[in-house]
Amino acid sequence: MESFLISAGVVALAEIGDKTQLLALVLAARFGKPLPIILGILVATLLNHFLAGAAGAWIANLVGPDSMRWLLGLSFIAMAAWTLIPDKLEDADQRATPRHGVFVTTLVAFFLVEMGDKTQIATVALAATYGSLIAVVAGTTVGMLLANVPAVLVGEVAAGKLPMRIVHGIAAAIFLLLGASVLLSAGSLE
Numbered sequence: 382m383e384s385f386l387i388s389a390g391v392v393a394l395a396e397i398g399d400k401t402q403l404l405a406l407v408l409a410a411r412f413g414k415p416l417p418i419i420l421g422i423l424v425a426t427l428l429n430h431f432l433a434g435a436a437g438a439w440i441a442n443l444v445g446p447d448s449m450r451w452l453l454g455l456s457f458i459a460m461a462a463w464t465l466i467p468d469k470l471e472d473a474d475q476r477a478t479p480r481h482g483v484f485v486t487t488l489v490a491f492f493l494v495e496m497g498d499k500t501q502i503a504t505v506a507l508a509a510t511y512g513s514l515i516a517v518v519a520g521t522t523v524g525m526l527l528a529n530v531p532a533v534l535v536g537e538v539a540a541g542k543l544p545m546r547i548v549h550g551i552a553a554a555i556f557l558l559l560g561a562s563v564l565l566s567a568g569s570l571e
Contacts, residue, residue, distance in 0.1 A: 384511035388520025389527065391507070391555050392500050396528035401494050405532040408490070412483045415533045419526075421487025422533070426525045427518065429495045430504045434518045437508030454564030456506045461557035500525065510559075 396402055408418050495501050500521065508517045 382516075384507070384513045384516040385520040385523075387559075388504070388507045388511075388517045389524040391503060391559070392521045392524025393527040394524075394551055394555065395500055395503060396525055399498065399500065399528075401491060401498060401500070401525070402529055402532050404490060404494050405529040408483070408487055409533045412486075414483045417482065417484035418487045418533050419530055421484045422491050422529050423522070423526065425488045425491035425495065426522045429492050429501060430518045430521045430525075431514075433501045433504040434508035434514045434521075437505035437510075437517075438512065438514050440505070441509040441512060451564070454560045456502070456560070458557060458560035461553040461555075461560065 405418065405422065409415060412418065504517065504521045507521065508514055511517055
């Protein structure tokens with residue numbers, strides 16, 4: 382349960398102001414159809430984060446416990462720094478056409494925009510840390526939905542009122558604490 386809750390919380394905070402949340406706002410404003418957008422976000426996140434979590438589990442089995450501890454600890458600390466850098470949605474991401482419908486457009490756009498994103502990399506690290514692929518993927522998916530569904534439903538007005546620096550600071554602090562905790566817990570990953 383701990384892996385689920387931490388995964389959900391970390392990703393929900395890290396996702397606020399992220400380019401995928403900005404994409405959710407753009408899609409909601411452009412298409413005005415929340416249900417297929419939300420379902421597209423759900424499916425894209427499940428696919429993307431399952432692949433990322435599987436990579437994390439594979440890496441955890443590949444390297445020794447001491448190397449894994451250093452790799453994870455430093456990864457979480459790097460995520461803390463990365464979280465403090467605001468994302469911008471590139472113009473190319475805004476030009477998605479609904480050739481195959483709103484659901485498919487959302488699914489493809491979210492899957493591609495999430496590639497190499499901080500929440501995807503966090504999923505790799507969380508899966509490697511906790512060793513519970515299903516709980517981590519479920520948690521990171523819930524975290525993505527917690528951040529993106531309100532963006533779809535309420536739109537840019539609500540997102541503009543969030544204190545982004547504070548939210549990013551809290552997310553960065555959580556990543557930093559996770560990194561320090563992993564680095565200081567000698568032998569806990571063995």
